[in-house]
Amino acid sequence: MKKNKKLFFILGGLVIISLLIISVHKVSRLHVNYMTAVDDHPLNCISCHVYTQKDGIVAKLINEDYLSPFNMAVSPDGSKLYVIAQDGDALLVVDTQTNKVTGKIAVGERPHSVAIKSDGNTAFVSNQWADNVYEIDLSLLKVVDTLKTGSGPAELAFSPDKKFLYVVDSYSSEVSIIDLQTKTEIKRLVAGNNPVAAVFSPDGSQAYVTSRRTLPMPFETPPITELTVIDAATQMVKERKMFDNAYLMENVAFTPSGDMAIATLIRPKNLIPSIQVEKGWMMTHGIGIIEQGNEGRVIQLLTDEPNAYYPDPFDIVITPDGQKAFISHSGADVITVIDLNAIRTLLAESTQKKLDYYSNHLGISSRYVLKRIPTGANPKGLVLSPDGKNLYVAERLEDRIAVISTENLETIKTINLNGPSRITVARKGRRLFNNAGHTFQYQYACYTCHPDSHEDGLVYNMAGADMGRNLANTRSLRDIGDTPPYKWNGKNSSIYKQDGMRFSTVLTRTEAFDYDELDALVAYIVTGIKNPPNLRYNPSGHLTEAQKRGKKIYYRTHTNYGEEIPVYNQCATCHPPPYFTNKQMTDVGTLSETDDPMLLDVPHLNNIYESPPYLHDGRAATLEELWTKFNNDDKHGVANDMKKDELNDLVEYLKSLRDAKYYKNDPEYH
């Protein structure tokens, strides 16, 4: 009897355990199905619960600190290559004879560019996330001075007389001119929108500065991006050249003779309903040419082909003989070689009308593209050896430099920068994010619309059931991992779902990511995207007086007339810290006639100052317009009682909002 009882208990236990296993399996299946929006995803818990760890021991174990070579410079004698390690916060010194890294100098946060003085003894490195430039003694490999700049210093250029350093301030959209004798900024010039690159003409008379973002444009009009011309003698802005229907002008170079300056650019198709990819209906990529004759004629030509696209052109260099240009396409892992004489011939024989036509022509590139040279993952900065024989290519997501012969146009060697040899899941995801291989015919990468994992400032005509409806303002991906749901209509509950099958059906229009790739992409988006510090509006966490007043308005419960503001209509109800979103769907009266009836996802507001235009369809050019133009009935927070000064204060406070990490443990925000 006792034995039977024991057996009964054992059997009963087994049944219960079996039932538990079955139930857990079933619940897990339901959970995974919900999160991925598919029913055949392998029940792999580590996909979401390990790879996406941001902090702690697990995160340290599964991640690596990569170098990510970005921009470079060569010593005047060609013996040394200086490489910016963007994620390594370092300047690496490479011996070009032995192909070895011989030195590593710690620099500031997120270095962007390096410039070497003509004597070869001094380097300047811009620290984009620290708002300064380091002066480095190259014989000692030591930082010897720090020069203050505007916000987001990017490329550096010496004035022709070498007395001044021009620093492109990418976040504050300015150019700082620094006197190298006194090491002080003597002038700051306004330059475009998100400028990044600068180059002086060979005769030293002018500097060209290219921008990435479009200037603020009226709703539903094409982007226009500025190339700022600075007169070297007067150190004043001489001209603002406009590139219609172009943006992301990452870099610019002059020919040695100075007959042309050529910038890389993208020609987006954001105003056309996104109904197909074929025939360049979403994105095209190319170059902008500024002729020095012909009254400074501006021309745009594509580097794409009818069935092959070369997205995210980044850097451009021109050989000392002025015959060839090299362009890095960071979304296609390719260097395009351009025959500049063929370009000269084309320009000479074509009227402006023809050239305008060619700006959308996918076949014209066969006239001037000499070769496509494959590279490793995510080629960024380019630099030529002083004799022009070698081209160095920073393969950012390989931690490697490729060396290409400019004569036979082949890769002759690669230089390992000694980054981690292990490719983590998040690193694989970052490669996928930056590569257009998962879009039909390589037309665009995730990066193309989300440069720096942010947003590109454009509103896209995302055709749903009908065309011309449901315009979508591109959203930043910074902090996106913690702020579901996704899409403005909140249809996607997870990034898995957002980037899954439907993503490939309506956006990339080619084969969907497989589950390993999705794991990697999600891991990168959740753990690998960082928010830059808000040095411009809130460098220390101490609010200005205006921001403090704005904060009070943000958290107010009564109008200026003493009326109680309903809780649902107070700013902090829908936009609570640390992400300043309650992650819910709501209607704030901003739907237009061209929107389908829907609730909208409440966006997060961290670093909101750098994401114009605003609203789901980008109708509001500024934060102020949210309330002055699009909140007549006070549905988007009670604001119509405010005076102009109060609204200014509120806007100032919003601009002060920083990365979520600053608010998570701040009792003031809880």
Place this chain on the structure above:
Amino acid sequence: MNPMKIIFRIGYIVAIGLASLCLNSCRNQSLEGMVVFTRVPAGNFDIHGKAIAHKYKGAQIVAINPDKPGVPEIILTPDFYSACSPDISYDAKHLLFTAQQKENDSWQVWEMNLENKTSKKITHFEESCYGPAYLPGGRLVFSRQMPETGTGPVHALYTMDLDGSNVSQITFQPHFDYTTTVLHDGRILMLTKQLFPQPGDMMYMAIRPNGTKTELFYKGPGSSILNNQVYETGDGFVYFIEWENGNPNSGDIISINQNRPLFTKVNLTSGITGSFYSVLPRQSGGMLVSYRPSDAGPVGLYSFSVEDKSLGAPIYKQPGYYVIEPVLVEAFTRPKNLPDDTNPEKSTGLLLCQDINVIAQPDDAGLSDNAKATKVEVLGIDKSMGIVPVEDDGSFYLKVIADTPIRFQTLDKDGNILYGPSGWIWIRPFERRGCVGCHQDPELAPNNVVPLSVKKPPVSIPVEDSYETEQSPTIKSLNKNEKE
């Protein structure tokens, strides 16, 4: 029983067993690395390449090992009266082909397991089916002869699962549509020729496997004849045979670049007399080609060097037979599996034209007002389906009945025809398709502007009882002809 008799009987049984084992082992012989081709009795071959579909009576699919000349050939389709058009699966374990089991059967698509050489029938139409090709995702595409409707011997492309289920027609035009290959980007490359209202030229069109986004891929000069066997190599070149300007005596090997197919043609064999019928690039380099040195001899299998554009020695020739359609039994990279954005529950699709007046390359003067189109007429098979005024920016936006062939012609403000009619197109259910202009340069990307037409709901086609449609120049012309 006599012991000798017993021994004899046992010996007999063992011999039978060994023979059957041997046969079975021969049957299970691996074809890895072998070349499979179609061997056509000379009298049944279309020597001028004019027939789009390959349906040669008495043809057989044969395998040889080109690297081992002494090894006997294997006839893979001994149980069929005729068999053509072999296509190897991505893992090289299966073979699609089209065949007649008996002389008067219709042609149907079959799949063979290359390990045990057994075949199963996949299509079961009354009409014949030709030219099968594997699609990613366990599907295939083939050409089906359509029931006669007065528009000629129309053939349409179909897709289905490899088990014969989920059949879907993907082309809908009065054409002879025929599969040639599946491009690496996942699109089907279709050989097509208009049949109605008058015969057109042969051309290759690229089309998504769901029948959307059809676009011109390549067309030869004049009335060039194109072959239905096309290959894309890993380095992006596409090879096929073209009888330039319709010259029936000289089929040449043509290469084009997938990146820019319309303008990168190279004739690789213009310096070689005789005629080519098939081309097969090998992954290891070089090519196998079907070639006939002179009008008299048979078509044999030869090697061909692309580098120096020269023929090698014959690999396989057999008197009385023509050898075509070589394929390699070798695994290769699967093309992209393109997603399907159509919705079979919808009955319409949308078409946007950005500017009706964008036509080819502009001269500097541009179009005069008189030469500008202000309306577009949509033509069906046998009637006008409506005239639609275009917006000031030249755009128009239509909602058309899905899977219905339509053509366009542009009209000036007085209703005179400016351009057209165009070629046939169709829109799949829920497809949204765009074009830059009418008869525009096929390499032109759209300009980045919001078309005025999408600010309004689409115009439904057919347009019902509109005055404009009654003024159709086509209808007026028809009426006039009828009166005369």
